[in-house]
Amino acid sequence: MADETAIVETAPPEVGRDFIREIIQADLDSKRVSKVVTRFPPEPNGYLHIGHAKSICLNFGVAEEFGGRCHLRFDDTNPTKEEQEYIDAIKRDVHWLGFDWGEHLHHASDNFEQLFAWAEHLIRTGFAYVDDQSQEQMRASRGTLTEPGKNSQFRERPVEESLDLLRRMRAGEFPNGARVLRAKIDMASGNINLRDPVLYRILHASHPRTGMKWCIYPSYDYAHGQSDAIEGITHSICTLEFEDHRPLYDWFLEHLPVPARPRQYEFAKLMIKNTVLSKRVLVGLVREGHVKGWDDPRMPTLAGLRRRGVPAAAIRDFVRRTGVAKANSVVEVPMFEHSIRELLNKTALRRMAVLRPLKVVIENYPEGKGEELEVVNHPDDPAAGTRRIRFGREIYIEYEDFMENPPKKFFRLSPGTEVRLRYAYFITCKEVVKNAAGEVVELRCTYDPATRGGNAPDARKVKATMHWVAAVDAVNAEVRIINELFERAPDPDGDLGAALNSNSLEVLQGCMVEPALTSANTDAPVQFERQGYFYRDADSAPGKPVFNRTIGLRDTWAKVRTG
RNA sequence: UGGGGAAUAGUUCAAUGGUAGAACAUCGGACUCUGACUCCGAGAAUCUAGGUUCGAAUCCUAGUUCCCCAGCCA
Numbered sequence: 333m334a335d336e337t338a339i340v341e342t343a344p345p346e347v348g349r350d351f352i353r354e355i356i357q358a359d360l361d362s363k364r365v366s367k368v369v370t371r372f373p374p375e376p377n378g379y380l381h382i383g384h385a386k387s388i389c390l391n392f393g394v395a396e397e398f399g400g401r402c403h404l405r406f407d408d409t410n411p412t413k414e415e416q417e418y419i420d421a422i423k424r425d426v427h428w429l430g431f432d433w434g435e436h437l438h439h440a441s442d443n444f445e446q447l448f449a450w451a452e453h454l455i456r457t458g459f460a461y462v463d464d465q466s467q468e469q470m471r472a473s474r475g476t477l478t479e480p481g482k483n484s485q486f487r488e489r490p491v492e493e494s495l496d497l498l499r500r501m502r503a504g505e506f507p508n509g510a511r512v513l514r515a516k517i518d519m520a521s522g523n524i525n526l527r528d529p530v531l532y533r534i535l536h537a538s539h540p541r542t543g544m545k546w547c548i549y550p551s552y553d554y555a556h557g558q559s560d561a562i563e564g565i566t567h568s569i570c571t572l573e574f575e576d577h578r579p580l581y582d583w584f585l586e587h588l589p590v591p592a593r594p595r596q597y598e599f600a601k602l603m604i605k606n607t608v609l610s611k612r613v614l615v616g617l618v619r620e621g622h623v624k625g626w627d628d629p630r631m632p633t634l635a636g637l638r639r640r641g642v643p644a645a646a647i648r649d650f651v652r653r654t655g656v657a658k659a660n661s662v663v664e665v666p667m668f669e670h671s672i673r674e675l676l677n678k679t680a681l682r683r684m685a686v687l688r689p690l691k692v693v694i695e696n697y698p699e700g701k702g703e704e705l706e707v708v709n710h711p712d713d714p715a716a717g718t719r720r721i722r723f724g725r726e727i728y729i730e731y732e733d734f735m736e737n738p739p740k741k742f743f744r745l746s747p748g749t750e751v752r753l754r755y756a757y758f759i760t761c762k763e764v765v766k767n768a769a770g771e772v773v774e775l776r777c778t779y780d781p782a783t784r785g786g787n788a789p790d791a792r793k794v795k796a797t798m799h800w801v802a803a804v805d806a807v808n809a810e811v812r813i814i815n816e817l818f819e820r821a822p823d824p825d826g827d828l829g830a831a832l833n834s835n836s837l838e839v840l841q842g843c844m845v846e847p848a849l850t851s852a853n854t855d856a857p858v859q860f861e862r863q864g865y866f867y868r869d870a871d872s873a874p875g876k877p878v879f880n881r882t883i884g885l886r887d888t889w890a891k892v893r894t895g
Numbered sequence: 896u897g898g899g900g901a902a903u904a905g906u907u908c909a910a911u912g913g914u915a916g917a918a919c920a921u922c923g924g925a926c927u928c929u930g931a932c933u934c935c936g937a938g939a940a941u942c943u944a945g946g947u948u949c950g951a952a953u954c955c956u957a958g959u960u961c962c963c964c965a966g967c968c969a
Contacts (some may be wrong), residue, residue, distance in 0.1 A: 511967095
């Protein structure tokens with residue numbers, strides 16, 4: 333996996349503290365808590381994406397930094413949306429990102445029995461009741477943002493009756509939606525979460541872990557805080573939209589005989605410009621077949637990024653750079669790209685690959701002659717070693733490295749100019765061969781045998797160094813260029829297909845790559861010199877490698893060229 | 896006309912009553928066997944209006960703008 337490189341952690345370990353870490357430090361200093369316990373609580377209703385990475389890094393990160401621990405807890409309270417596949421994928425992705433929950437794999441469903449007992453406790457103490465109202469009636473009586481709600485006619489029903497009905501709900505006597513258990517708080521509260529929220533609803537559905545054992549399931553609000561308390565979570569970190577759930581979170585802890593009192597803190601989730609992280613949309617892309625799966629390299633999922641070749645350490649570094657705060661913000665993509673390039677530049681071995689080949693015949697190179705050149709695997713890292721590549725009379729260069737009528741600042745090959753073939757020789761273009769359509773199909777060049785290795789004895793300079801692959805050596809490969817998935821922001825309720833970028837995946841066939849790319853270290857990220865970072869795709873077949881372009885190198889020539 | 900949050904360079908995050916700083920991005924320049932990397936330099940911000948104070952991004956008052964909440968989703 334791309335994470336082989338994760339050992340090279342480029343980030344300084346501590347870059348100032350965010351408000352969460354300050355709170356934890358203060359709690360430790362004041363002895364309010366003796367050991368920090370956090371949790372990452374995904375709902376297994378889809379794959380993890382880069383937005384989740386921020387929460388994972390925060391929760392596991394602070395636990396690590398303060399000598400505590402972090403649990404992985406599945407918030408599996410809605411069996412109509414959750415699947416085992418997602419549970420497995422989430423575990424895999426958290427591990428890949430570089431974190432370990434050790435013995436602390438938990439599920440909200442582990443607590444179903446206790447939560448039910450506590451529900452009875454709330455009824456007995458007069459803080460919960462079974463409501464027979466229909467969903468529509470409940471909505472109508474909840475009031476609006478500016479008007480208070482009205483009490484349900486079942487709100488004051490006898491404790492024994494509610495107790496009996498709740499048990500019969502559990503026993504499966506009623507169909508979906510027939511009744512719910514509600515907390516008795518305040519229908520006039522300005523905070524709508526406190527207007528007698530639902531604790532249990534009837535759902536005759538099979539649960540990935542409990543099967544058909546239950547047909548009533550606790551709501552998020554009812555399950556989350558109590559699960560935190562049961563697990564001994566000290567700091568329950570979640571995103572901003574749960575801020576007005578905090579009074580309810582605290583209400584349950586106050587009204588129940590819980591073993592601990594966790595506290596909830598909220599931070600702004602990670603958003604990235606032009607990147608869709610809506611789970612609904614991501615599910616739709618997969619279900620409707622707009623992408624090849626959750627790990628399609630165009631997806632912002634951790635699985636997709638991994639397949640694309642983005643190292644876990646780069647994601648961690650990016651997340652660290654974006655900081656933790658309470659203001660909604662949208663990070664620009666180049667910040668992410670910087671983290672990827674910075675890591676890959678240090679770790680990726682260099683290789684040569686020609687994406688759009690143009691054949692070059694070196695006229696003064698003897699027919700039948702061949703030779704090997706020893707070249708470095710990483711110019712800045714001698715420890716990366718060397719490899720041997722072959723040179724010959726026929727080679728391929730990049731089509732766009734040649735221009736018959738070059739503009740002013742074009743340094744590369746054109747008729748009459750001399751350039752360096754990286755690690756090899758200087759060559760000069762003597763003749764351009766075209767097909768009937770007038771397209772350049774071949775170049776006739778000469779080389780200077782004295783420049784072997786890439787330097788001229790007379791110290792003359794060339795303005796460009798180009799990558800190349802010898803025809804005798806070339807392995808045919810497929811290269812996939814990944815572009816933005818969406819052309820415009822999709823409407824989650826509308827036609828996803830209509831918003832897609834029709835050019836989100838460019839497939840290049842007939843690429844010519846050096847043979848080292850088919851043998852050793854095939855699972856490590858590589859740099860195709862002068863082009864970018866690439867990662868071997870799982871679709872590779874023997875003798876026919878497939879590469880995803882993780883990200884291109886910065887290209888200032890592209891800017892000059894396009895003005 | 897409800898409740899809960901947030902406002903600092905283009906972007907993200909610092910500065911916790913005492914010189915507004917960093918990263919990314921942008922623009923110059925140097926270097927270069929990757930038009931990469933690296934290095935050097937530049938421009939660029941406290942939402943507004945009052946007030947307190949020797950001194951305010953920070954405290955107070957009044958506004959403005961943006962985000963979240965009316966699921967038996969999480």
